[in-house]
Amino acid sequence: MAAQIFVSGLLIGCVYALVAWGFTIVYNATGLINFAAGEFVMMGSVISAALSIKLGWPALIAAPVSICAVTAIAALMDWGCLQRAKRQTPLALGMLTIGIGIVLRGAMLFSFGKDFQFPPAFSDGEIPAILGVNIPTQGAWVFGTVFIAAILLWQLFARSWLGWSMRAAGESRRAAVLMGISPRNVSTTAFAMAGAMGALAGALIAPLASANYTSGLFFGLKGFSAAILGGIGSPLGAVAGGLILGVLENIAAGYMSSGWKDAIALGILILVLLIKPTGIFGGRSVKRV
Amino acid sequence: MKSTLLALAAIATLGAAPALAQQPVKVAAVYALTGPIAPYGVPQQKAIQLRAEQINARGGWKGRKVEVIYYDTEGNSNKAVQLVRKAIETDKVDLIVGPSSTGESLAAAPIANADKVPMITHSGAQSVVDPATPYVFQTAQYDRVGVPAVLKEFQKKGFKKIALLTSTDGFGQSGLALFKEMTPKYGMTLVNEQFNRQDTDMTAQVLRAKQANADVMMIWSTFPAPAIILRNARAMAYPKPIYNSFAMASQEFLKQSGSTSENTFVMTAAMLMPTALPDDHPNKQVIMKDYEAYKARYHEPPNPSAQHALDAMAIADAAVAKIHGEINRQSLRDAIEKTDMYGDNGYFKFSPTVHGVSDRDVPIVFLKVVHNAFAPQ
DSSP: OHHHHHHHHHHHHHHHHHHHHHHHHHHHHHSOOOTTHHHHHHHHHHHHHHHHHTSOOOHHHHHHHHHHHHHHHHHHIIIIIGGGOSOOOHHHHHHHHHHHHHHHHHHHHHHHOSOOBOOOOSSOSOOOOBTTBOOOHHHHHHHHHHHHHHHHHHHHHHHSHHHHHHHHHHHOHHHHHHTTOOHHHHHHHHHHHHHHHHHHHHHHHHHHHOBOTTHHHHHHHHHHHHHHHHOTTOHHHHHHHHHHHHHHHHHHHHHSOGGGHHHHHHHHHHHHHHHOTTOSSOOGGGGGO | OHHHHHHHHHHHHHOOHHHHHTSOEEEEEEEOOSSTTHHHHHHHHHHHHHHHHHHHHTTOBTTBOEEEEEEEOTTOHHHHHHHHHHHHHTSOOSEEEOOOSHHHHHHHHHHHHHHTOOEEEOOSSGGGTSSOOTTEEEOSOOHHHHHHHHHHHHHHHTOOEEEEEEESSHHHHHHHHHHHHHGGGGTOEEEEEEEOTTOSOOHHHHHHHHHTTOSEEEEEOOTTHHHHHHHHHHHTTOOSOEEEOGGGOSHHHHHHHGGGGTTOEEEEEGGGOGGGSOTTOTTHHHHHHHHHHHHHHHSSOOOTTHHHHHHHHHHHHHHHHHOOSOOOHHHHHHHHTTOEEEOSSSEEEOBTTBOSOOSTTOOEEEEEEETTEEEEO
């Protein structure tokens, strides 16, 4: 039972990790908390579900298409709205992201309806239990895809010019401009990447957990908690925070009380922050204050 | 509307008493005809239409035609309140049927009481008529009559230990409280696991149910959690029978759960499949008749939510037969309170303290999912 609970926790933790990483990318590049991050997950799941259920597209085509669509929406949100705001303060922009999140939720409601949709899994078949641990087929897709995405993103940030300029813009906007980096482009790219990662998470989890226009708040909250737990600003922290939160929730549900699961997991989050306010892997963010 | 006004004008100018007798009895049907809960409201509107046609075809109520005015609440409680006010004050209705949801009913009930207009709601929660208020009645089967039906079924099958999975929302918590209260009376034990309605994975809860070695799993939740639980249960090859509450008695559930609901059970009002009810059940004939009439009129089987509206009009119809004088708001209310009849939802025996369906012989059946369709066991 312990192994099963651990693996199930890791599975949902992978999704939290992707959302948390999206928070981190935007935060590092712009200093903003993007409260619409959960809506990216929601849109990824709702659009891919609509494509595969209503239009009958295979999941392996519907998912990339929905990811592209959400990436475009996220980039547009930054380029068309946030960058054009009169007051470029973190508070005003943060409020804008909340507003945009509400608009996106409404748009999905009107475009795709209010039903809970369960799109088909990416592939058929069942995986036999390994050491008494069952993993649904879709779960294997989640683990595999998130693993590959994590490696790719890591390479992108550590080794590529894009990653350097994003980190530079986050470190000091002014210095980045002097070095020939456009903070606007960096910001739009960061939003696009957060959109892509959120949509990936949404498309992956929809066959297991359903797609619905209201699910954004839930994923946004969990992803944000994971990012804070890991230490906001640290990609490694985001991934670790997501996985830890997922496992903690499942341990709470499996060994303590299932009704108090969220309270226990978030209570531990508060405890961690009291002991180490920068989060498990954080540290740098203190400098910003 | 226009014709009603014209009729009123004609009466006003003539000022003749006999003309009043020909004035229709006005019934307000306050339903969500659009919006998120329209799947409940639309079949209810059709059911009211069917009943009004039946009554008018045999000459109406004491020679007066039944005129139904429909109001669309969009599932919004504020709107329901406004429309009930409009029905009472502007359209001067004699009876209100609906609203369909608990939220709308709770909001609208005080107005019916304040303005002294009888209202027959279809809320699935007992709180609307418990304690009973003078002018508000209810037709839907609520969980207090549903839970004993489940326990009787489990007793019949010889289950001793129930693993109850409930959501942490109102529906789940209300069900949990009833199971906790009633399970000991049937000599059974209960283990409870909970989850939030939006949770994405209930593997831990299903594992605990499996470890508790219960004889049966009962899922008491609204969408979409049951479909997720069935997926989790399938993934770990949960060995015992799984039952779902009447909240899942819909095609939507079959669509969401896909192959994972195969061989599980769903409790439902008999209207979904009247043939599953034993022939000697006291409600069988009424339900079969209404089912066939609805099907003949609309060329589609009635959704179980239609039965709440069918019962509301049947109760009003039976009440009218008891009225000796004029049909008005007060005489209707007094007669409705004396209701004693078998309806589609069960046995109605109203009294000043009971304004809802009784738990005697509730026509609830347990269907098995076979090839992604409901089938009798």
